[in-house]
């Protein structure tokens with residue numbers, strides 16, 4: 409078995425043993441161990457939350473005092489402590505709905521958004537960056553000053569422009585590849601700290 413397959417298998421097994429719905433939970437756990445983005449009592453929005461692996465991590469981290477809202481096009485089986493909205497982040501009334509549920513702006517915006525992949529690298533990259541740009545627009549409306557965000561991105565030509573855009577809104581913009589993310593996949597995570605507006 410190739411090392412990459414063995415690692416994928418390892419996280420799949422761990423997720424099953426530890427009751428996470430998706431291997432992706434470990435990517436967020438690793439990012440949060442490094443950057444301590446999600447704290448007890450945080451208000452967190454999870455964009456592209458199905459099947460709910462990140463929601464499981466976040467609800468545990470924020471505890472009873474926190475608030476968690478997830479959005480996805482797909483239905484999501486309920487996660488205790490989270491409110492899930494079915495819809496698109498492109499819906500114009502979505503940010504007002506979310507701020508209404510949170511009762512104020514969010515401390516953290518998470519985006520693990522991914523389009524349906526076609527297998528054509530250029531097209532998938534462009535679609536994913538376009539979704540991430542929408543997520544950034546969303547963060548600009550919903551995040552409180554000083555808040556943090558995480559954006560999943562697919563590597564490619566448009567990435568630098570997106571990073572430059574992030575730098576106009578955040579004090580620190582850090583590229584990360586958690587070890588739970590398959591080495592051969594083109595996904596990266598951008599951790600953004602100190603939202604300026």
Ligand SMILES: C[S@@+](CC[C@H](N)C(=O)[O-])C[C@H]1O[C@@H](n2cnc3c(N)ncnc32)[C@H](O)[C@@H]1O
Nearest residue numbers: 432456458459460461462480481496497520522
């Ligand atoms: C990689 S999955 C997220 C996995 C999730 N973080 C977890 O741990 O369970 C990406 C999700 O983005 C969602 N998505 C794609 N475009 C969207 C859009 N415009 N609005 C909301 N969700 C979207 C997809 O439906 C998919 O469920």
